[in-house]
Amino acid sequence: MSLTRFGISHFRNINQADIEPSSNLNLIIGNNASGKTSVLEAIYFLGRASSFRTRHFERVIQKGQQSLSVYASKKSKNGQIVSFGLQKDTKKVQIRINEQKINKVSELVVNMPLQVIHPxxxxxxxxxxxxxxxxxxxxxxxxxxxxxxxxxxxxxxxxxxxxxxxxxxxxxxxxxxxxxxxxxxxxxxxxxxxxxxxxxxxxxxxxxxxxxxxxxxxxxxxxxxxxxxxxxxxxxxxxxxxxxxxxxxxxxxxxxxxxxxxxxxxxxxxxxxxxxxxxxxxxxxxxxxxxxxxNRCILLIDDVAAELDPANREKLLNVLNRMKVQMFLTSIEKQTLAPLLEKTTPRKMFHVEHGNLTEVV
Ligand SMILES: Nc1ncnc2c1ncn2[C@@H]1O[C@H](COP(=O)(O)OP(=O)(O)O)[C@@H](O)[C@H]1O
Ligand SMILES: [Mg+2]
The missing domain is CATH 1.20.1050.90 (RecF/RecN/SMC, N-terminal domain)
Known part of the structure; x- marks a missing residue:
């Protein structure tokens, strides 16, 4: 499966975002504290109703806001489009799949298999x-x-x-x-x-x-x-x-x-x-x-280049290149990911600055 659309509202420092990711490689580039990890965290939040950074879910709601929402459409292996939405305020979480209310997080998890790799x-x-x-x-x-x-x-x-x-x-x-x-x-x-x-x-x-x-x-x-x-x-x-x-x-x-x-x-x-x-x-x-x-699971990879020397980084990127799944990778700059960028298609690049996420064309 892959996400054909993904949207965020009031999640951490991201006020609003709406993107159409590539089915293979998606690069999210931005300076420190621009919101890169938050984008991955938002995708993860939609798939698990929890965060890989904190157990205190309310902390992911944007400061000054009462609630957040994340939503996506995915194309499943038979080509069907399925829509997901998750809304959270300080008390409860509401999950919808194809506009139907879902009570069990496990249904979300089955439908949106995600794997995250972070520092x-x-x-x-x-x-x-x-x-x-x-x-x-x-x-x-x-x-x-x-x-x-x-x-x-x-x-x-x-x-x-x-x-x-x-x-x-x-x-x-x-x-x-x-x-x-x-x-x-x-x-x-x-x-x-x-x-x-x-x-x-x-x-x-x-x-x-x-x-x-x-x-x-x-x-x-x-x-x-x-x-x-x-x-x-x-x-x-x-x-x-x-x-x-x-x-x-x-x-x-x-x-x-x-x-x-x-x-x-x-x-x-x-x-x-x-x-x-x-x-x-x-x-x-x-x-x-x-x-x-x-089926294919989505990979969220945060700052993979950090702490790796160029030789090891290249080896790792070569393994990633073989994965042929939808990936979302963050990095401060794109040069460190050049070995992957050269080989992997289709791909898209997004830039994030002060919580604004835009596609680079
Ligand atoms: N609940 C929140 N509301 C608003 N901003 C937040 C919230 N939680 C964290 N932030 C801010 O979001 C910014 C982006 O963080 P992060 O996604 O970790 O950046 P990056 O991964 O690009 O370094 C940080 O400046 C952080 O202080
Ligand atoms: Mg980060």
């Missing part, structure tokens, strides 16, 4: 498992239909079980949730495991051109002792769970170890290499999505 993306390697679980679940959610219903079931059962543990409700009541937890948890676990295997098989296409022969491997950790079934792990952990007041084992503790030459990548490779590796991981995830769904 802090290497958090994926450095920070806690929550980031990696989110990364993993984005992929599984989009390629495995049974995942989301199981995930919802699991979250509900886990919440109830934890509430029993917190309130010292007794073993029997706590364990009355185990059947539901085990059934849904096993579905989550299997689909995550399968996905990590597929991602691993796909990864070298994206990492080898930029990292050479460095061996990159993903080791899935399911969230309990892997020699046990989930059911046995839960049984064994019950005393511990009661002492600590929450469920200590299960898919909510899952993680992926990202290894470079057999060692945790963040302990092994330089910051520049980490950025390249994470970009490779995210692109490989986007590539796998395209392959599995015959």
């Amino acid at each position: 802090n993306s290497h958090q994926l390697l450095e920070e806690g498992p929550r980031h990696r679980r989110r990364f993993l679940d984005w992929g599984v959610f989009h390629v495995e239909q049974s995942f989301y219903p199981a995930w919802q079931r699991y979250q509900r059962a886990l919440k109830q079980r934890n509430s029993c543990l917190r309130n010292h409700s007794g073993k029997q009541l706590v364990q009355s949730w185990d059947k539901e937890l085990i059934e849904s948890g096993n579905i989550l676990n299997l689909s995550r495991q399968k996905y990590v295997d597929e991602l691993q098989a796909n990864l070298y296409d994206y990492t080898r051109p930029v990292l050479g022969d460095m061996e990159i491997s993903l080791r899935y950790k399911n969230g309990w002792n892997k020699d046990l079934s989930f059911s046995d792990a839960l049984k064994r952990a019950i005393n511990d769970d009661q002492d600590r007041g929450f469920t200590t084992v299960g898919p909510q503790r899952a993680d992926i170890a990202i290894l470079a030459d057999g060692v945790l990548a963040n302990e092994r490779i330089s910051r520049g290499q980490q950025k390249i590796l994470v970009t490779g991981l995210l692109l490989s995830q986007a590539g796998l999505y395209n392959k599995k769904t015959e």
Whole structure:
């Protein structure tokens, strides 16, 4: 899919904007603080009803305004045009697809698959498992239909079980949730495991051109002792769970170890290499999505050239050039992206200055 039109009203420093993006490369050029990241953030906001920069959604509403709106039209793979609109004030979000009100953000997410790469993306390697679980679940959610219903079931059962543990409700009541937890948890676990295997098989296409022969491997950790079934792990952990007041084992503790030459990548490779590796991981995830769904996800890439030397930048841009998806890339100036500009068509360039977004013709 690709966006054929995209509009913004009162989002961060962008008062009004309305563009017709290219189906392939879109370059957004502007000085510091002109509003480049805000444009990407607005596209992301339309696809996820959340931001990659803040958890405080109200901060994205333009200063002095009560609400924001973002809207787009997309051309789906069968050529159909679908319209999206999202309106937000300080209290609520309203989502429309083809003018119909939508209550679930998941419907938006399914319809607008987005992947974002930004200067802090290497958090994926450095920070806690929550980031990696989110990364993993984005992929599984989009390629495995049974995942989301199981995930919802699991979250509900886990919440109830934890509430029993917190309130010292007794073993029997706590364990009355185990059947539901085990059934849904096993579905989550299997689909995550399968996905990590597929991602691993796909990864070298994206990492080898930029990292050479460095061996990159993903080791899935399911969230309990892997020699046990989930059911046995839960049984064994019950005393511990009661002492600590929450469920200590299960898919909510899952993680992926990202290894470079057999060692945790963040302990092994330089910051520049980490950025390249994470970009490779995210692109490989986007590539796998395209392959599995015959659909195409949109890539939002913020300041990819930052901190990369010209040789590494060129390698990375070459990988991007092969993606053949709709991309929105920001940069302070276009020279750093020249290798991509020379090769990728169709393309459009936009300039942003003090929150004004205009096409450069
Ligand atoms: N809610 C808001 N209302 C108005 N302006 C904002 C808001 N949030 C951030 N800004 C301003 O928007 C400007 C653009 O930020 P940003 O998109 O990060 O710029 P760039 O990526 O081009 O460096 C900054 O000057 C920032 O202070
Ligand atoms: Mg920026």
